[in-house]
Amino acid sequence: MKKQLMSALLLGGMVSGSALGETVYVTLEKDNALAVVDAAQRKLVKTVKIGKRPRGIVLSKDQRQLYVAASDDDTIQIIDTDSLKVVGKLPSGKDPETFAMDPDGRYLYVSNEDDNQVTVIDIAGKKAVKTVPVGVEPEGIAVSPDGKWVVSTSETTNMVHWIDRQSLDIVDNTLVDPRPRACAFSDDSRQLWVTSEIAGTLTVFDVDTRQPVKKIGFKIPGVTQEKIQPVGIRIDKDRRYGYVALGPANRVAVIDAQKLEAVDYFLVGQRVWNLEFSPDQARLYTSNGVSNDISIIDLKQQKVLKSVAVGQYPWGLVVKP
Amino acid sequence: MLPISKRLPLIFFSLILAALTPAYAAKKTAPKQQPKETAQAKLDQLSIAYLAQETQSQPTLPFFDEVIADQGIQGARLGIQDNNTTGRFTRQHFSLRESIVPQDGDVAAAFKALLADGHRHILLNLDAAKILELAAFPESQNVLLYDIASRDDGLRDEACRSNVLHLLPSRAMRADALAQYFAKKRWNKWFLAVGPGDGDKLYAEAIKRAAKRFGSKIVAEKTWQHTFDERRTPESEVPVFTQGIQYDVLIVADESGLFGDYLPYRTWQPRPVAGTQGLVAAAWHRTHEAWGALQLQNRFRDQAGRWMTEEDYGAWLAVRAIGESATRAKSVDFDKVKAFMLGEEFALAGFKGVPLSFRRWNGQLRQPVLLAWSRSLVAVAPVEGFIHPKNELDTLGYDEAESKCRF
Numbered sequence: 001m002k003k004q005l006m007s008a009l010l011l012g013g014m015v016s017g018s019a020l021g022e023t024v025y026v027t028l029e030k031d032n033a034l035a036v037v038d039a040a041q042r043k044l045v046k047t048v049k050i051g052k053r054p055r056g057i058v059l060s061k062d063q064r065q066l067y068v069a070a071s072d073d074d075t076i077q078i079i080d081t082d083s084l085k086v087v088g089k090l091p092s093g094k095d096p097e098t099f100a101m102d103p104d105g106r107y108l109y110v111s112n113e114d115d116n117q118v119t120v121i122d123i124a125g126k127k128a129v130k131t132v133p134v135g136v137e138p139e140g141i142a143v144s145p146d147g148k149w150v151v152s153t154s155e156t157t158n159m160v161h162w163i164d165r166q167s168l169d170i171v172d173n174t175l176v177d178p179r180p181r182a183c184a185f186s187d188d189s190r191q192l193w194v195t196s197e198i199a200g201t202l203t204v205f206d207v208d209t210r211q212p213v214k215k216i217g218f219k220i221p222g223v224t225q226e227k228i229q230p231v232g233i234r235i236d237k238d239r240r241y242g243y244v245a246l247g248p249a250n251r252v253a254v255i256d257a258q259k260l261e262a263v264d265y266f267l268v269g270q271r272v273w274n275l276e277f278s279p280d281q282a283r284l285y286t287s288n289g290v291s292n293d294i295s296i297i298d299l300k301q302q303k304v305l306k307s308v309a310v311g312q313y314p315w316g317l318v319v320k321p
Numbered sequence: 322m323l324p325i326s327k328r329l330p331l332i333f334f335s336l337i338l339a340a341l342t343p344a345y346a347a348k349k350t351a352p353k354q355q356p357k358e359t360a361q362a363k364l365d366q367l368s369i370a371y372l373a374q375e376t377q378s379q380p381t382l383p384f385f386d387e388v389i390a391d392q393g394i395q396g397a398r399l400g401i402q403d404n405n406t407t408g409r410f411t412r413q414h415f416s417l418r419e420s421i422v423p424q425d426g427d428v429a430a431a432f433k434a435l436l437a438d439g440h441r442h443i444l445l446n447l448d449a450a451k452i453l454e455l456a457a458f459p460e461s462q463n464v465l466l467y468d469i470a471s472r473d474d475g476l477r478d479e480a481c482r483s484n485v486l487h488l489l490p491s492r493a494m495r496a497d498a499l500a501q502y503f504a505k506k507r508w509n510k511w512f513l514a515v516g517p518g519d520g521d522k523l524y525a526e527a528i529k530r531a532a533k534r535f536g537s538k539i540v541a542e543k544t545w546q547h548t549f550d551e552r553r554t555p556e557s558e559v560p561v562f563t564q565g566i567q568y569d570v571l572i573v574a575d576e577s578g579l580f581g582d583y584l585p586y587r588t589w590q591p592r593p594v595a596g597t598q599g600l601v602a603a604a605w606h607r608t609h610e611a612w613g614a615l616q617l618q619n620r621f622r623d624q625a626g627r628w629m630t631e632e633d634y635g636a637w638l639a640v641r642a643i644g645e646s647a648t649r650a651k652s653v654d655f656d657k658v659k660a661f662m663l664g665e666e667f668a669l670a671g672f673k674g675v676p677l678s679f680r681r682w683n684g685q686l687r688q689p690v691l692l693a694w695s696r697s698l699v700a701v702a703p704v705e706g707f708i709h710p711k712n713e714l715d716t717l718g719y720d721e722a723e724s725k726c727r728f
Contacts, residue, residue, distance in 0.1 A: 095619075113616050114623070116406050136406045137616055155613060156641075156670060157407040158648070173410040175648065178670045179613075197612075198676045199668060226675045226713060248674075 022278055023320045024285050025066055025081075026294055027054040030312035034068065034079065039278070039285075039319070042296060042306045048084045051077050056098040057316040060123075061105030066318065067123075069096035069110070076108065076121070081320060091128045093119040098182075098316075100141045100150070102165075109150050111138040118152050118161075120168060130168050134161045140182040144207065146189040153180035153194055160194055162210055172210050177201045182274075184233040186257070195230035195244060202230055202244055202253075204260055214260040223249050232274035236281050241299075243284055245272040252286055252297065268295035269307050273314070279321045287314040364414040367653040369643060370435040371397045371636065373446035374422045381578045387627060393446040393469055394419060395625040396633030400640025402624075404647075411648050415640070429455065436460050441655045442467070444639050446632060449473040449480075456482040465659060467642075469635035474527065477683045478719060481726035486642075486684045488635035492527035494718035495602035498690035498702030499572070499595055500531035501716070505704050508569035508593075513542040514562070514584070520576035524597060528572055541566045545580050555580075559587035572596040600699060605634035606691045608698040614672040638677070638686065642669055673701070675714065683726040687714040 024037040028047070032054065036046040051070025058067045059081075066079040069092060076096055078088040092099070092110045096119075099110040107129075108121040118138055120130040135157025142151050143165065150163040158180060162172040177199030184193050185207070192205040202216040218228045229247035235257060236242070242255040244262075248271050254264040269288025272295070276285045283305075284297040293307040294314055371394055378388055397417055404415040418440060422431045428447065432455050435443055441464040445452055449471050456466055461484055468476070468487045477491050490498075503509065511532060515525040525542070532539050543562065563571065563584075571588060573596040575581035581598030593599065607618065607628045617637075621629040629637075646662040647653050661667055668676035673689040680687055692700040703713045715721075 114619055133409075135410065136403045137613065154407075155616075156403055157410070158645075158670075159407070159410060161410075170410075178668045178676055198670045198674075224708070224713060229674070 021321070023081075024276075024294065024317055025057060025059075025320065026287055026310050026317045027057045027068055027315045028311040028313060029053055029055055029289075029315040033311060034066075034084070035310035035314065036084065037294065037308055037310065039283075039296070042308055044308055044310055046084065047311055050079065050086060051075065055315045056096065057318050058099060058101050058108070059318040059320055061101075063320050067099070067101075067108060069099060071095050071097055076110065088126065090121050090123065090126055091119075092121065093117065093128065093131065098139060098141055100143045102143055103145050103147050109141050109143060109152075111141050111152060113137045113139065113155075116154070118150070118163065132161075132163055132168055132170065134170070135159050135173075140180060140194065142183045142185050142192070144185045144189040144192075145187055148189065149185075149192075149207065151183050151185075151192060153183050155179050155181065155197075158196075160192070160205070174205070174210060174212070176203050176212075177215070181231045182233050184235055186235050186239045187237045188239065191235075191239070193233050193235060193242060193244075195233055197229045197231060197247065200225060200228040200230060202233075202255070216255065216260060216262060218244075218246060218249075218253055218262050218265075220246075220249060220251060220265055223251070231272070232286075234275045234277055234284065236277070243275055245275050245286060247271055247273070248290075250288075252284070252295075254302075264302070266295075266297050266302075266304050268297070268304060269293045274316050276317050276319050278319055285317055285319060287317050289313050289315065364408075364412050365647075365653040366414050366416070367442070367643070367647060367658075368416045368418055368438075368440060369397070369401070369640060370418045370420060370438075370440040370443040371446070372420045372422070372428070372432055372435060372443055374426065374428050374451070375424045377424065379577065383582070389627065389630065391625070392630040393444075393632035393636045394421070395621070396469075396629065396636035396638075397444055397640050399621055399624055399633075400637040400644065403637075404640060404644030407644060407648055411651070413644075413647055413653055415644060415647075417640075429458075433458070433460070436464065441465065442643050442658075444469050444636055446470045446636070449476045452476060452485060453480060453482070456485050463655075465655075465662075467636075467639035469639050470632045474523065474719070477685050477726065479725045481683050481728065483684070483728035486639070486679060486686065488638045488642075488686050489604045489631055490602070490688060490690050491685065491718050492524050493530060494685075494690055496524070496527035496531035497534065497717045498602040498692060498704075499528075499600070500535035500537060501702050501704040501707050502600075502692055502700050503537060503570060503595075504535045505706065509537045510540045510567065510569045511537055512563065512566050512568035512571045512592075513539050514571060514573045514575075514581075515542065515544050516573075516575040516577070516579055516581075517544070517546070518575075518577055518579075521574045521597075524574040524576055528574060528596065540568050545575070555583035555587055559584055560589045563592075564589040568592065570595055571599075573598050600692055600694050602702070603691045603693060604631045604688065605629060606693040606698060608693045608696065609672075609691055610698075612672050612674040617672050638669065638671055641671075642667075642679075642686075645669055677714075680715070680721070682721045682724045683719065685718065687712065687717075689714065690717060 022039045026035040052072035056069040076090040076092040093112040095114045110119045118132040135154025137155040140153035152161045160174045177196030179198040181197045204214045227249045232245040239257045242257045244253045251265040269291035271290035286295045296305045444467045573581040585594045646658045650657040650661040671677045690702045707716045
């Protein structure tokens with residue numbers, strides 16, 4: 001019960017009115033550091049040195065720890081959210097970049113780009129329990145909220161690998177457009193969204209059949225098609241809207257998640273990589289790799305509120321209530 | 322850089338590794354050097370051939386540069402590995418037949434032997450004249466030849482062949498890339514220094530064409546006479562060579578590296594150097610890390626123990642183009658693979674941020690060109706602002722309307 005409540009808090013965003021008290025943690029790939037942003041003040045409050053080339057970042061279910069992929073240290077660091085000290089590490093395998101956590105917070109699933117595999121880590125035991133061979137350069141990874149699937153996308157093989165979470169065997173592989181980057185499940189676990197960076201598309205899969213139901217392209221007046229390189233994805237809890245970071249197009253696309261079409265674009269910082277909701281899903285935070293800042297978007301007013309300078313190559317971000 | 326004594330075991334080691342790799346692959350699947358259907362019917366088999374001729378090592382190679390004897394082939398090997406990782410999921414298996422002809426060996430005979438063994442995808446690391454010779458054989462008409470090394474514009478233009486695809490950017494594409502960048506910088510007055518080689522003259526032609534296309538001017542052109550003796554040094558020669566000319570940038574056409582590296586910091590006036598030395602236009606460069614390129618750099622270095630050269634990149638691209646087409650066509654059948662590769666849907670991820678595809682009018686792989694000096698990537702062409710009605714990559718090199726290639 002307690003666990004369920006925790007997940008509901010994190011995923012569903014039942015946090016009450018004083019929502020702006022949240023903190024945003026941003027990994028800075030080039031600075032080997034973690035930036036801490038106070039969302040209420042919209043201000044960078046602290047930068048702490050962490051491992052080399054930090055990229056993927058996940059908040060633990062109890063929100064007391066951050067897991068950060070220190071790619072050039074070949075490890076996932078555990079960072080205490082209060083003291084901001086590195087308190088431990090997890091054996092991620094080589095060059096960890098992105099990873100995802102179980103709905104119950106016990107395991108991490110890590111893409112090892114250089115080794116063409118996914119490493120499964122038991123967080124409490126601090127050990128790797130299995131590796132699953134996948135395609136060339138696994139990148140995007142997601143666990144379905146119902147706990148059935150782990151999905152890995154491989155950038156050079158151009159496939160979605162469907163891994164059964166119980167057996168940890170690949171049960172299916174589906175081809176997608178070139179250079180699949182990120183993937184995300186809808187909260188009801190019925191859809192999987194996959195972005196293809198080079199093709200400039202978003203493919204929506206029906207999870208039951210594991211077949212694509214729609215491929216969505218993007219068109220922005222005044223922006224050439226080559227600049228549209230979709231990366232990070234967030235889908236709201238009601239599956240009303242989804243958001244896709246479009247890289248060097250410097251836009252976040254708003255997708256009508258029912259009609260499955262792009263309906264609007266937010267202009268944010270340069271080369272927008274990754275996205276994260278506020279716990280109440282009223283705001284969206286974006287990491288902008290080239291302009292070295294994060295953008296704060298108010299989703300109710302549909303407006304970009306502010307950009308906050310954070311440091312060099314902001315990569316991933318998480319939001320703690 | 323490693324001294325030769327330490328390098329030798331390294332080279333030896335990679336040779337052993339190389340020798341082991343196909344053998345390992347062969348154990349799982351087909352007997353060695355057997356591209357045709359095998360008893361193991363479950364996997365679709367495709368054997369790709371690689372043909373090269375040993376060349377004399379570059380006479381001007383400076384002491385701090387490594388001698389590389391296996392450029393090209395290492396890229397092909399990595400491509401095969403990448404194809405097979407994908408092939409595990411698509412039930413396709415790729416193998417590589419390596420044919421390296423000695424300096425005085427018969428390339429045509431080696432080529433015909435590959436054809437006789439049933440190879441229809443053949444990578445060529447050969448010069449333009451040899452490629453033309455092989456492409457013209459009657460038995461070559463229903464195969465695809467992948468030119469992984471040449472930069473020759475003639476081969477892509479008047480002398481083009483419908484059975485040859487070109488993986489690396491031509492001289493014209495490279496010159497256009499530089500010209501776009503200098504147009505943006507407004508460094509419009511160029512002083513062109515041309516070396517004595519045939520390639521140097523062709524490179525200079527490409528530079529002149531690029532200057533015209535992008536609004537720059539060649540204010541002077543001089544031929545470098547390579548005649549250093551005891552009394553003539555770069556310190557004395559270069560200032561004199563560059564004296565009395567008003568220009569923004571010194572463009573050097575020196576493909577064999579005879580003198581180009583002597584130019585920077587020795588000119589009469591303080592001026593940057595670009596072209597074949599200084600700021601270079603390249604298909605691939607060790608300073609390139611964006612768009613996941615670092616992953617390819619790392620994978621390659623793990624395998625080869627050295628940096629990836631342009632020829633390695635060309636060979637990798639060729640093998641990946643075949644693999645990607647076989648994956649998408651769901652077949653290793655030659656006609657299906659070829660149809661997909663040359664069709665509208667083909668989009669190859671080459672770690673340069675945009676999908677790569679073949680120009681149908683001359684078989685050239687359209688791709689961004691990197692502008693870099695030895696320690697930093699400066700820009701990537703097409704430079705922002707140079708637009709094209711169909712594909713901005715076609716602002717580089719001979720566009721459809723200009724092409725004299727008729728298949």
